[in-house]
Every structure is written in C-alpha cells, then in structure tokens.
Amino acid sequence: MENPYLNLPCEAFWKTGVVERESPEIANLWRPKFPLLPTEKISTAGSCFAQHISNALQASGFQWFNGEPPPLGLPAEVQKEFGYGVFSFRTGNIYTAAMLEQWVCWARGVSNPPDEVFTKDGRYYDPFRPAIEPNGFRDKEELFASRATTLRSIIRVIKASDVFVFTFGLTEAWCNKSGGFVYPMCPGTLAGEFDPSEHVFKNYDYSEIYKSMQRVMAISLGLNPSLRFLFTVSPVPLTATASGEHVLTATTYSKSVLRAVAGDLAKADTVDYFPSYEMITAPAFRGRFYEPNLRSVTPEGVSFVMSNFFNCLSTSHPESMAQHATSTPRPVIDSALLAIRAQNDLVCEDVLMEAFARTN
Amino acid sequence: MKRICVIGDSHLASLKVAWVSGLAERYPSVNLTFFGAGGNGIGRVVAREGRLVTTEPHVIHSFTITSEVDPPEVVLHHYDAIFVHGLFPMSLAILDLLRIEESSSRTRQHFSSALRNRVISHRLETGLAGHLIRQIRKVSQLPVYFSPHACFCETLLGMVSRHECDAFHRMMGPLELSVLDSIEAELVRTISHNQGFYLAQPRATLTEKCFTRAEYLNGAVRMTSGFSEAQPDDDFTHMNPQYGSQLLEMLFSALG
Numbered sequence: 340m341e342n343p344y345l346n347l348p349c350e351a352f353w354k355t356g357v358v359e360r361e362s363p364e365i366a367n368l369w370r371p372k373f374p375l376l377p378t379e380k381i382s383t384a385g386s387c388f389a390q391h392i393s394n395a396l397q398a399s400g401f402q403w404f405n406g407e408p409p410p411l412g413l414p415a416e417v418q419k420e421f422g423y424g425v426f427s428f429r430t431g432n433i434y435t436a437a438m439l440e441q442w443v444c445w446a447r448g449v450s451n452p453p454d455e456v457f458t459k460d461g462r463y464y465d466p467f468r469p470a471i472e473p474n475g476f477r478d479k480e481e482l483f484a485s486r487a488t489t490l491r492s493i494i495r496v497i498k499a500s501d502v503f504v505f506t507f508g509l510t511e512a513w514c515n516k517s518g519g520f521v522y523p524m525c526p527g528t529l530a531g532e533f534d535p536s537e538h539v540f541k542n543y544d545y546s547e548i549y550k551s552m553q554r555v556m557a558i559s560l561g562l563n564p565s566l567r568f569l570f571t572v573s574p575v576p577l578t579a580t581a582s583g584e585h586v587l588t589a590t591t592y593s594k595s596v597l598r599a600v601a602g603d604l605a606k607a608d609t610v611d612y613f614p615s616y617e618m619i620t621a622p623a624f625r626g627r628f629y630e631p632n633l634r635s636v637t638p639e640g641v642s643f644v645m646s647n648f649f650n651c652l653s654t655s656h657p658e659s660m661a662q663h664a665t666s667t668p669r670p671v672i673d674s675a676l677l678a679i680r681a682q683n684d685l686v687c688e689d690v691l692m693e694a695f696a697r698t699n
Numbered sequence: 700m701k702r703i704c705v706i707g708d709s710h711l712a713s714l715k716v717a718w719v720s721g722l723a724e725r726y727p728s729v730n731l732t733f734f735g736a737g738g739n740g741i742g743r744v745v746a747r748e749g750r751l752v753t754t755e756p757h758v759i760h761s762f763t764i765t766s767e768v769d770p771p772e773v774v775l776h777h778y779d780a781i782f783v784h785g786l787f788p789m790s791l792a793i794l795d796l797l798r799i800e801e802s803s804s805r806t807r808q809h810f811s812s813a814l815r816n817r818v819i820s821h822r823l824e825t826g827l828a829g830h831l832i833r834q835i836r837k838v839s840q841l842p843v844y845f846s847p848h849a850c851f852c853e854t855l856l857g858m859v860s861r862h863e864c865d866a867f868h869r870m871m872g873p874l875e876l877s878v879l880d881s882i883e884a885e886l887v888r889t890i891s892h893n894q895g896f897y898l899a900q901p902r903a904t905l906t907e908k909c910f911t912r913a914e915y916l917n918g919a920v921r922m923t924s925g926f927s928e929a930q931p932d933d934d935f936t937h938m939n940p941q942y943g944s945q946l947l948e949m950l951f952s953a954l955g
Contacts, residue, residue: 410810410818411795417821421814477812488809491800 357623365623367654368647372611373567374656379501380404382427386434386508388573388615388636390425393504395645403427406496407489422471427500428492431468434508436551436600437521437543441467443555446493447562453518456482457531464530466522475530497559497566504569506615507597510543511580511589525581540581542592548600556610568610570601574619576634594620615644701729701954704778706751706831710785710848710936711735712922713943715765720940722947729951734773735765735922741786741827746834750774764925775839782950783835786828787847788936789900792819792882793909797870807870816885823889832893843895844950847886849942850879850900853910855935871908879909896953901945904938915942 349355350367357365375381382404383393396403409423422429433439444450457464462475463482468489476482497503513525516539527533543551559566572594580589598616605612619628619640626633628640636644653660705714715733723731734751736744736758743755751773753759762771775781796815798808810818823829828845835843856867879900887897904915918939919930930937 407808408798410798410814412822413814413818414821417817421811421817472811472813474813481809481811484809485811488800491806495801 357621360623362624362627363643366647367651368614368618369651371613371652371655371659372605372608373502374659375401375502375652376659377402380499381502381504382406382496382500383504383506384426384428384430384433384439385504385506385571386573386575387432388508388575389432389504389506389571391636391641391645392506392571392615392648393424393426395641395648399649404496404500406499407492420473422468427496429468429471429489430493431471431523432508433505434523435510435512435521435543436507436548436555437512437541438467438523439505440551440555441521442490442493443497443558446490446497447558449558452486452490453515453520454479454483455515455518457526459530466526466531467520469524469530494562497562500563500566502567502569503559504571506571506573507548507601508573508575509577510548510593510596511577511582512541512543513581514539514541542582543596545596545599548596549603552600552604556604566609568604569613570604570610571613572597572601572616574616574628574636574640578634613648615648618644618647701780702778703729703731703780703782703950703954704734704773704775705731705782705784706734706741706773707784708735708741708786708827709737709922710938711765712920712926713938713940714784714947715922715943716920716926717940717943717947722944726951731947732768732778733765734762734768734771736761737923739827741831744831744834746837746839749776749838751831751834761923765922775835775841778841780842780844780954781835781839783828783831783843783845783895784946785846785848786831787823787826787845787886789847789849789879789882790851790909790936792822793850793874793878794870795822796878796882797874799870812881815881816888819882819885820889823886829893832890832895836893840894842954843890843893844898844953845886845890845895846898846900846946846950848936849911849915849938850905850909851911852913852916852935852938853906853908854913854916855910858933858935871910874909876902876905876907876909879905898946898949898953901949904942904945911938911942915939 344351377400380402381396383389383396393403404427405424406427407423407429409418409421413423418424422431425431430442433442445452452467455466456479457466457469459475463477463479464475465471465482465486468486472485476485513522514520515522516537521541525533526538556568576590577586577593580586582589584592594616601612604610618624619636628637628643629635630637649660705711711733712735715735718731740755740758740761743758744751744753753762759771763769796810796818800806800808828847832843832845835841883897883899890897900911904911906912915938916935918941919934919937920926921928921930
C-alpha cells in the first residue's frame, strides 16, 4: 500500500536515523539554507554558548566581525576579562530576546536607555552589562560613554554584517516595573540591589519572544536589507529559576519555547536555524556531552556541534568551505577543537547564580 | 660624587650629547655613564652576578661606544642610581588608545580608564623598559628612574600624506594633555610597583596636543654613529640635546 513514508530516507526514521547509528555518525542534522562565504562578515551575539560559535568561526578562517575591537596590545585574557572579542559588540551575554530587542532599539534610537546605574565600593556598574568592566567604571560619565560606544558598535555590526548569528539562552528575566526595561541579570546578584517593589520577574512566552525577534529583524533589515539571520538555542540548562517550578521543568519550558520560536522564525528564506541544542541534548547522545555538573557542555560536545556546523555547510554549500580549505589546511574538526582548546573559560555571568543555591 | 648609570635605546643620544657638551661642567658633583643599545638591543641584556651583561655582539659594540667602559658591562654597585631612558614609545601608546570608530567619523571608541591603565601597564611590563627594570631588580635595589620616549614631534603632522594626515588629525586633533596625564599616572603606578620613579616629559617641551615642540627636533644626532651624524630629515621621534638637557636637569632635581 502506498503511503508518504515509503520513500523517505533512513534519517527520517528514529530507528534508522538515530538508534542504529553510533552517535557521532548521526549526520545531516542541518541543511543550511544559505552559504557562509569567505568574503562575508559574520557577527555573533547571544548566550554564553554563542561564544563557541564565534571562536570556531575565527579558528576556521571565517570572517567573524568584531565591531568593537579592544585597544591594540591588550593580551587575550585581559580582552576577555573586559568583554572584548566575546561577541561582535561589547554587550556581554544576551540571554533573552527581550534583551536583544532592547539593545537594538537603544542603538537605533527607537528608545533610550535609562540613566540607572549600580554602585558598589565607589565604582559604577552598568545594569545592562554588569560584568563588562571587572571592577566597574570610574564614574557615571565613563559608564555612559562606554555604553554609547557599544550602541554605535551594534549599528555598525548590523550595517556591515552579511549574517547575524544569535543564540537564544533563556526565557526568564528580571524587569524594571516602572521603567519597563529588562536586565540581563537579576539586580542584587552580580551588581546592584534587589528592590522587590521595582524588580519584577518575567518568564517570556512564545508570542512575546517571537514579537521581540520580529522587531529586532525589522530594525536590522531597515539598516541592512540583505542581512541574513542564523539562530541557535543554547543547550546549557538554566543555572537557576525564579519561576517557582523545578529548575528541570523550567529548563524544558524555556528551551522548548526558544526552540519553537527559532524554528518558526526560520521559515523565512533569509533566516535559518542551526540545531546545536539538539546535538547536545537529544537522547541519542545520552548526556555524554555534559560535564559532571550536567550543565556545562564538554569540549568534545562543542567540537561535535561545530564540526557538524562546518560539515553540513560544506555538504550543502561547498562554496562556503572551498576557499577556506585552501587557506586553512587543517581539517575542520581540528579547527573547532583548536578553538575550544585555545579558549579558557567562557564568560558566563549566569553561572554566578549558583552562589545563591542553598545546600539543603 | 653621585654616580649615575644611564641606560636605554637610541634616544639616549640626546642625553649624552647634552651631558658632554655642557651639563657635565655645570654639575661637577655628578658622574654619568651611558649604556645605549639601539632597536631592541636592551632586550638582550640580562642580569648576572650584580651586573647587566649581554652576549649579543651588536649590543656589546654599542655599549662600548656609548660607555667607553671596558668590559662594556653595567656593574651595578659602581653606581648610586640607574636612569632608564626610552624603551617605551609614548605616542604609540597614546595612538593605540585613540581608535576612531569609522574612517569617515571623528568619533573615538571609548575605553574605560581601568582598561587604558591595563593596556599601559601591560605595554610597559612586557616591553623593553619592563624587561630592563626587572633585570635590574633581580640583582639590585638601587634607585631606578625611568623616562619614556618623547612624544612624536609636531613636524610629523606636516610630513604625512594628506590622506593619512586627515585621519591623523581626526585622531590626534582633539587630544588634550589630560590624556597624557592619565597615561603617565598609570606609568607612575607601574614603575613605583617596581620600586622605581617616573620622570614625565617636561611639559615645556610639549604642545597642547601632546606633540613635542619642533624646536626640540633640530640638531638630533644618531647614537649608533658615535653621536656625530644627524638624524635623517624625516625622523620625528629622536630629540636634540636641548631636550636631553631638560630631562637630565629633571633627573638631577629628583635625585636631590
């Protein structure tokens, strides 16, 4: 009897596509819609996991675009300490779509950032980039001047990029009730003081996140009509949840919503979704790509994700890799491994939340 | 008699000529011995048994010419103080912190004071001056005074091509001495961390835009030619004995 499943490839079936293959052989998880050419500028932003993408792109000879470079002569570890070279602009991690929307709106002048600052020991901390200066800024003026540089960098990155890669991290955030703006971290954790009358918890739902991303894309395309988007979802579980749920179910909610939004956004021709989330979390991989804390992704996991990224790109769009192969003789997987080994710790503000976990 | 060892790179020439052509007579209670090595030569100098020595032939040769000491080694206990001069290109340090965000704009990328300080201290500590001071500190607790290269001469502005000049003006034009002040404050901190003393470029030698005044360029001589040959016309970094004289007078004043 004829039916639509008869002529499907083996990867369309769980048994033949997953169960009967050793996990490293599970391939074709991504069919890139568009190539990444050696001449194209690729910019990155997002959650902590997104840093792996920028590192691997650079190591593999792609044109990762750094719109806010550090001063010359600054050693790599200090660059990272001050948030340079982590993403294409110096916002620090952007965990939520609302935060990305807020940055893009501020940069474009659609809205203005509040003049709120956090202070500690006579130093000034940017509520929206609380870890960007390890010991804070000297004064408010310096903080605002630094943020203004970042806002200009965001515009420059959007205008100059061919592809913007964003990694979704969380649905949960803390907002300022009267100001209506969103913080990257709960005030009182990394910096600032928590004020229960002003600081409210928000767990963004599908429609809110989808709307935020649509706005980001509309503003970006207004500046650069040929910009393409590549979305991923971080496989790193929540460090903590304020939702009242168990952190495990809160993680499932968060990642599921983000995955759904990313998938739906990728229905557009110029938007793609890269399944880094699935490559780490799927049962086929039996959790092997997680460190003992069941949260951090191992270097092997990152290497698996990034080698899949480059292999899929090479299969679907050989032109993406051909010129890299001549200039970069290393196998792609080696490049990814090198990138991972070359880096020290990623810059992940959210892990600091662990300090607030009770032991009983 | 105060015995001072002056050690540095090719910029030492302005000090040596200033010293032999007049200052030595005015300061009979001071004795200066110069050890100069051009380029990165000081990077090949190491501390050994109370001395600063090198096995690099061109540095040995240069030390011989500049010091007239045999063997050409710095025996540290022969001196009461060490003056390290040059080995730190101040104007390049400034330029590194003045990036223009876009080629068409005048907007500078903002770097925080903490970051600027990290850049400056890193440059100093990992550069030739830092190397030399560390070598000295391995074997001696003598007072160490340090002054960097003079800022580029203002004649530079007229030398660069029009296109480069536009960019240069955009970058340096709005520069104020306060930028130099903040860089020097970090140099003071870094040097004092190494139990040393920082000597700033005499402010009278500077324009308000952080360039060395043109009058301190004319008559600059090359160290490697035995202090007899003039610096080429297109040089804008090596200063003349009038500059060296001001710096040495600052040193003597600091020594008390």
